[in-house]
Amino acid sequence: MNAAPADQIRLLDVQALDVRLSQLAHKRTALPEHAEIESLTKDLAQLRDLLVASTTEESDTAREQTKAEQDVDQVRQRAVRDQQRLDSGAVTSPKDLENLQREIVSLAKRQGDLEDVVLEVMERRESAQERVTELTERVSSVQAKADDAAARRDAAVAEFDREAATVTKEREVVAASVPADLLKLYEKLRVQQGGVGAARLFRRRCEGCQLELNITEVNEVKAAPADAVLRCENCRRILVRTADSGL
Numbered sequence: 676m677n678a679a680p681a682d683q684i685r686l687l688d689v690q691a692l693d694v695r696l697s698q699l700a701h702k703r704t705a706l707p708e709h710a711e712i713e714s715l716t717k718d719l720a721q722l723r724d725l726l727v728a729s730t731t732e733e734s735d736t737a738r739e740q741t742k743a744e745q746d747v748d749q750v751r752q753r754a755v756r757d758q759q760r761l762d763s764g765a766v767t768s769p770k771d772l773e774n775l776q777r778e779i780v781s782l783a784k785r786q787g788d789l790e791d792v793v794l795e796v797m798e799r800r801e802s803a804q805e806r807v808t809e810l811t812e813r814v815s816s817v818q819a820k821a822d823d824a825a826a827r828r829d830a831a832v833a834e835f836d837r838e839a840a841t842v843t844k845e846r847e848v849v850a851a852s853v854p855a856d857l858l859k860l861y862e863k864l865r866v867q868q869g870g871v872g873a874a875r876l877f878r879r880r881c882e883g884c885q886l887e888l889n890i891t892e893v894n895e896v897k898a899a900p901a902d903a904v905l906r907c908e909n910c911r912r913i914l915v916r917t918a919d920s921g922l
Contacts, residue, residue, distance in 0.1 A: 676904040678857045683873075683904065683915045685853050686861055690873045692846040696839060697870050703835045708828035715821040722817060726810040733807050736800035743796050747789040754782040857904060857913075864912055873913040876905075878921040884910035897922050 678686075757779045766772050850858055865872030874883030879893055886909045888896065896916065899905055905914040916922065 676856060676860065677900070677902045678854050678904050680901050680916070682852070682854055682857060683913075684917065685849055686857060686873045686913065687875055687915050687917075688849050689846060689853060689858070689861065690865075690871065692842055692849065693865065693870065695842050696846070699835050699839045699842070703832055703839075706828055706831055708824045708831065711824045712821060712828060715817055715824060718817050719814065719821060722810060722814045726807065726814055729803055729806040729810055733800060733803035736796055736803055740793065740796045740800055743789060743793045747786060747793055750782055750786045750789060754779060754786060757782065860904070861913060868910060868912055871912060873915055874907065874910070876914050876916050876920040876922075878919065881907040881910060881912070881914055883907055883912040883914075886910075893922065896920075 757775055760766055761772070761775055761779065766775055853861075861872040863872070868883070871883050874881050876882075876888075876896065880887045884907060886907075888908075892908055896905060896914075901916075905916070906912065907914045
């Protein structure tokens with residue numbers, strides 16, 4: 676294949692722009708904010724699970740407290756009624772009086788036991804409420820950090836995208852000035868060679884594989900017509916000669 680030396684030089688310009696686009700794409704995906712957001716998202720998920728569990732516990736203990744307080748109130752009301760009967764003198768039978776007094780004593784003990792239960796439930800509910808408050812604050816804090824990281828990521832991505840759009844337009848202009856057959860070969864090699872399809876021959880060294888040409892290869896390059904499209908014997912990339920080739 677033959678191509679004017681100027682066209683081959685422009686191919687290096689295309690290559691440089693492609694390298695820049697690859698660098699921008701890598702930087703875009705390698706932003707530290709991506710890992711930061713992933714970590715914060717995991718933390719948020721765990722905290723929200725804990726918050727749901729604590730909220731459920733608080734709700735359960737609230738119902739438990741209401742039930743315990745109702746039990747206390749029922750016993751208290753029963754004790755009040757019994758005491759009123761005793762004080763009214765309506766019960767005159769010694770046996771009935773003894774049974775009533777025994778029941779009042781039993782109800783007082785029962786009320787005390789139930790009030791202890793209420794206190795124990797209230798303590799558990801208070802602990803659950805404190806846990807809910809703490810987790811709510813932690814969720815808000817981590818969410819704020821995640822939102823900040825997302826804003827920083829989006830700003831950086833937008834900047835990379837703007838630059839990539841500019842470079843892409845420049846590449847289109849430069850690539851349009853390169854002969855179609857030469858560009859087609861370059862594109863094929865670029866896919867095969869990890870993004871680099873053309874390399875400059877600089878001081879007798881291929882900048883694609885970084886290997887120096889031996890004397891036989893140097894003599895072959897010297898003897899080749901100026902418009903000949905050369906290939907590196909080592910990496911097979913298009914080898915472009917310049918004033919700095921050292922020939």
